Amino acid sequence: MADGILGLGSGQAASLNQDLIDKLKDAERKATVEPIETSIEDITLEKEVFTEIENKVSELLEAIKPFDLFVSGGVNAFDEKSATTSGTSVVFDAADVSALNKGVTTVEIVDLAQKDVYQTNAVDETTKDTVINAGNLEITVNGVLETFDTTNLTYDQLAEEINAKDGMNASVQLVGTDSYRIVIKSSESGVDNALTISGAAATTLGLDLAENHKLTAQNMDAIIDGVSYSVSSNDITVDGLKISAVEKGTSSINVVDDTTTVTTQMQNFVTLYNELVTTIDDATGADSPISNRSGLREIVNQIKDKLFGTYGANSDKSIFNYGFELNKSGTLSIDETDFNKAIEEDMAGLKELFIGVAENEGLGTQLKAVVDEMNFSGGILSIYENNMTSRESTLEEDKTKAEEALDAKYEQLALQFSSYGAIINQMEASFSGLKLMIQQSTAS
Incomplete structure (x- = not known):
């Protein structure tokens, strides 16, 4: 005879468990979430x-x-030019190579521009650190006269005051063993920036001696493609070509199209x-x-x-x-x-x-x-990228909704299984008594 009617009496409540729910959920997930x-x-x-x-x-x-x-x-690619140079008297440069004239430019440097440079007589450290008290030192540059009263000024202090003025600079330099000089220079090169030094202090310090006038201000004299130039700087720009003189002599540059x-x-x-x-x-x-x-x-x-x-x-x-x-x-x-x-x-x-x-x-x-x-916004790449981002966002939302629906469904199913199990257990308990009565009646 059968152990139970429709499975009753055979422990069927035990089959309604979490393992069964998980299997059902996995099967449905393959069809809804995994795609x-x-x-x-x-x-x-x-x-x-x-x-x-x-x-x-x-x-x-x-x-x-x-x-x-x-x-x-x-x-652009068609305006590119290349250049070859010869000689060492100048360095060539150009902010815009394409603007340069094609052909050969020849530069002869006759004289380099230089600053005015003076030095004082040499003194020892003790004298250097003692006040000068030699009256006024007068320096004229670019038509402007500057007067320096050396009363109560040391060599270092006088140099500081000179340095504070436009067109000139000065420093106390160690030129030998316990031997110091004030070196005074024009700030810029060229004859227009020459210094004129006078006054009682100039005589005391030796600034009026010819041997202490170490460099005389002069212009750069150059001949560029036959044209003479006399300028205060060693840099000059001609037709977009910057020419920096470094020594006397002749140099050239040849500019051609760079095909x-x-x-x-x-x-x-x-x-x-x-x-x-x-x-x-x-x-x-x-x-x-x-x-x-x-x-x-x-x-x-x-x-x-x-x-x-x-x-x-x-x-x-x-x-x-x-x-x-x-x-x-x-x-x-x-x-x-x-x-x-x-x-x-x-x-x-x-x-x-x-x-x-x-x-x-x-x-x-x-x-x-x-x-x-x-x-750009509205361009083909921009549109395509925005479309991918939008599709991905929509799919992520769909995935979240599908997983939430799946979780809710099987949470409910788990509760139902629990209720069904309790009912089945009750029915199986009742059926056990009936089964016993049947067995006893058939035995007699």
Whole structure:
């Protein structure tokens, strides 16, 4: 005979336990929560791919900037110049190399500019630290007379007072064993900054002796491309070229267009464009986590729209006229022979194609604006990134709601199981008495 009716009497209440609830909950979680978690993981992977693409776009933007009419600093790839120098009499420099005139500049330094320099007679430390009391010391510079009363002034104090005045400076210097002098100099070089020293104290201190006038103020005398210059400083700027004289003699600088820069920067642009195309091709493949593949392809489409357009005053200039080639894979290459020929024979046309002018912007200028705007609010990269963030936020909310609903459902089920168990136990207890009566009746 059966042990129980519908399982009664066989301890069925024990099967309604937490283990059963956990199994049921796990099964339902696989169907409700885990698909959301998978979607969140896909967005994480998508973000990694997007970041790589974003970096490639940024690299391409940097490569385009030398071909932008409005490039920061005003020096585009076609304005670059290089210079070679000879001689050691001067050092050449330029704040804006592109502004330099092409050709050779020759500089002959006849005399270097120098300051006026005086020294006092040498004294020992005891005299140095004793008050001078020699009357007035008068120093004139740039037409201004300065008078120094040496009464109750030591050498150090007199030097401090001279230092406080414009156009001159002074210091007490140790020039030998227990031997000190006050050295007085004009603040600037050149004859216009010469010092005139007089007064009773000048005689006492030896400043009126010819041998103590160590340097006489003079201008730099130079001949630059045949033109004579006499200036108070050893630095002079001519046509944007800063010339710093360091010694007498002749030096020269030869400024030429730096066409190697154009070639190098153009190849860099092509390389980075190809890397972006390859990265996006990989990102939009069959196994890619990217959800909006057409959105990423639009990045390349916008670039291609400018890259393969026509430019120039007559809209007759294209990259394919200057050695560029498009491969079957969609990547670019440059025929160096054709491109170098264009540099030699039609540099102006190449510049018109890529740089253009304000009223008719070239390829590089327009492309830089397009790529730059991709990161701005409303740009394709900005929109895509905001979309990913929004989707991820929505999925996180959905996951939280699904988990909360699942937890609530099985908490309720646990309570129900507990109630059912109690009922079953009561029924099984009642059935045990009935079972015993049946067994006794059948035995007799």
